Amino acid sequence: MTKDSSIAGYGLQPMLSARVENTTFSGSWLLAALAAMMISTGGMAGERLCDHEAVFDAQGRLLPWTSYDRIVRGSMEYVKHCFTVRTTLGDDPWFLVTSSLTPEATFKNNQNNQGSNVYYAAETLARYYAYCGDKDIFKPVRLLLDRVLMFHTPGDWAWPNVPRTQDDTPDGEYTDETSEPDKMCMVGSGYLRFYKLTGERKYLDAALEIAKTVAGKIRDGDADRSPLPFRVNLKTGEVLEPYSANMVAPVIFFDALMALGHGVDNALPEKRAVLWRWILEYPMKNYRWTGYYEDVKNDINANLNQQIPMETARYLLRVRDDASDWRTQAPALIEWVRNRFGATKRFGATSIREQDGCFFEMSSHTARYASVVALWYGFTGKPEDREEARASFALATYSAFSKYSEGERAVNYVGLGYVRPWFSDSYVDYLPHLMDGMAEMPDMAPEDENHILGSTSTVTQVTYGRDCIEYETFDPRGDEILRITFKPAVLADDKPLDPAQWTHGEFRGVSNVLRIHRINTKRVRVESVR
Numbered sequence: 001m002t003k004d005s006s007i008a009g010y011g012l013q014p015m016l017s018a019r020v021e022n023t024t025f026s027g028s029w030l031l032a033a034l035a036a037m038m039i040s041t042g043g044m045a046g047e048r049l050c051d052h053e054a055v056f057d058a059q060g061r062l063l064p065w066t067s068y069d070r071i072v073r074g075s076m077e078y079v080k081h082c083f084t085v086r087t088t089l090g091d092d093p094w095f096l097v098t099s100s101l102t103p104e105a106t107f108k109n110n111q112n113n114q115g116s117n118v119y120y121a122a123e124t125l126a127r128y129y130a131y132c133g134d135k136d137i138f139k140p141v142r143l144l145l146d147r148v149l150m151f152h153t154p155g156d157w158a159w160p161n162v163p164r165t166q167d168d169t170p171d172g173e174y175t176d177e178t179s180e181p182d183k184m185c186m187v188g189s190g191y192l193r194f195y196k197l198t199g200e201r202k203y204l205d206a207a208l209e210i211a212k213t214v215a216g217k218i219r220d221g222d223a224d225r226s227p228l229p230f231r232v233n234l235k236t237g238e239v240l241e242p243y244s245a246n247m248v249a250p251v252i253f254f255d256a257l258m259a260l261g262h263g264v265d266n267a268l269p270e271k272r273a274v275l276w277r278w279i280l281e282y283p284m285k286n287y288r289w290t291g292y293y294e295d296v297k298n299d300i301n302a303n304l305n306q307q308i309p310m311e312t313a314r315y316l317l318r319v320r321d322d323a324s325d326w327r328t329q330a331p332a333l334i335e336w337v338r339n340r341f342g343a344t345k346r347f348g349a350t351s352i353r354e355q356d357g358c359f360f361e362m363s364s365h366t367a368r369y370a371s372v373v374a375l376w377y378g379f380t381g382k383p384e385d386r387e388e389a390r391a392s393f394a395l396a397t398y399s400a401f402s403k404y405s406e407g408e409r410a411v412n413y414v415g416l417g418y419v420r421p422w423f424s425d426s427y428v429d430y431l432p433h434l435m436d437g438m439a440e441m442p443d444m445a446p447e448d449e450n451h452i453l454g455s456t457s458t459v460t461q462v463t464y465g466r467d468c469i470e471y472e473t474f475d476p477r478g479d480e481i482l483r484i485t486f487k488p489a490v491l492a493d494d495k496p497l498d499p500a501q502w503t504h505g506e507f508r509g510v511s512n513v514l515r516i517h518r519i520n521t522k523r524v525r526v527e528s529v530r
């Protein structure tokens with residue numbers, strides 16, 4: 001871990017300079033990128049993006065077509081009231097059965113990617129609940145986690161007590177014999193987040209079982225084999241595809257368990273070190289960022305994607321450990337994704353494509369990219385980094401609230417290049433990036449409302465009053481950033497919090513931002529000073 005004690009994100013990190021490595025590329029992807037640049041649009045009033053007319057400011061810069069707050073709330077309303085389909089297990093919301101959420105009131109079969117959905121649904125829930133205190137969103141997330149938990153593998157299989165992370169026969173029953181170890185770890189991280197939110201031990205216990213199995217499978221990797229394979233037969237143990245660059249997923253999972261004091265028989269520190277050394281030695285150098293998406297066969301020499309390098313860059317910026325050269329590596333990953341998947345510019349905004357095998361512009365990936373750039377902006381303070389993030393966030397709004405939406409229930413497309421709704425890309429792997437953006441760039445949040453925009457812990461309880469906010473966190477030490485409408489007093493455990501631990505005022509050009517640094521308390525009250 002870094003010796004720097006400041007917390008990454010939420011404006012609490014030191015200002016740092018960055019050096020971005022120049023990288024050159026070759027291959028068939030370049031032709032597609034050049035074609036994309038040729039069709040990039042310049043921007044004119046009256047032009048449309050998806051189902052909305054493009055909106056610009058006085059300087060001609062692209063703006064979001066509606067507020068981020070409306071998109072987040074409307075999207076969550078759709079998730080809470082998702083269409084259902086009858087299965088052997090009851091009336092199931094579509095997201096338990098299929099990844100493709102067709103806008104018409106008819107059900108369409110499609111492979112489900114429930115493993116990664118668990119992770120992103122739990123992350124979305126944690127941010128959204130802290131943001132507005134809506135407890136109703138716990139229900140659909142619990143349904144998803146409990147359904148995955150119901151179908152963990154038998155104890156006598158080669159991979160025992162782990163989740164099935166994809167479902168090739170969409171029926172609400174997760175019975176496939178193949179699965180991806182990186183997604184098992186994402187499920188484990190989702191369980192841990194939900195355990196922190198609810199205190200329910202069964203989710204922690206399930207995460208511990210996953211860690212025990214996965215840790216026992218980790219080996220030293222090389223350029224052609226990652227420490228954990230991409231896809232395996234859960235019953236026999238056969239390795240079906242040996243390489244995935246997404247080893248940051250088990251690193252994140254193991255970190256979370258160790259922070260809770262669980263080393264799974266003292267194996268996790270060593271296994272985590274094996275994983276992290278491999279990331280730094282291989283994909284960080286050879287840029288074989290492949291092996292994430294479940295619905296394609298993996299090839300280590302083809303079908304690179306933006307998902308893994310962006311999430312690895314996010315981890316680098318949040319953890320900033322001494323083993324990495326994160327000041328150079330994180331911006332280099334940002335630049336690589338910008339060049340490799342972001343050649344298309346829409347009104348000056350970088351639009352991110354998913355992967356070589358599905359080379360379409362998608363708002364979830366544009367928002368992911370923007371959130372990592374915004375995080376990097378927190379270190380550099382450079383106006384060009386802020387504008388890059390701002391413009392891409394704005395572009396990512398145009399796929400939300402498609403013409404199929406009903407009132408304030410948002411049916412979202414995947415993106416400009418993929419006008420279909422999917423549960424992952426249209427919702428749970430889209431919304432948390434917008435909310436992370438609010439934490440780094442608070443002007444994205446409403447100026448006339450009170451909101452917790454981000455926390456380095458997990459907010460377990462929150463109550464919003466007219467001129468006060470009360471909240472509790474899982475960890476006794478952490479940092480929150482809020483945008484509020486009143487002059488505050490801050491109390492911790494019913495006593496005034498040391499003024500050295502909080503600031504209120506302008507932050508990154510935005511007024512009425514409250515930043516709190518908790519050292520030994522979980523319970524905070526922010527109230528108006530009359």
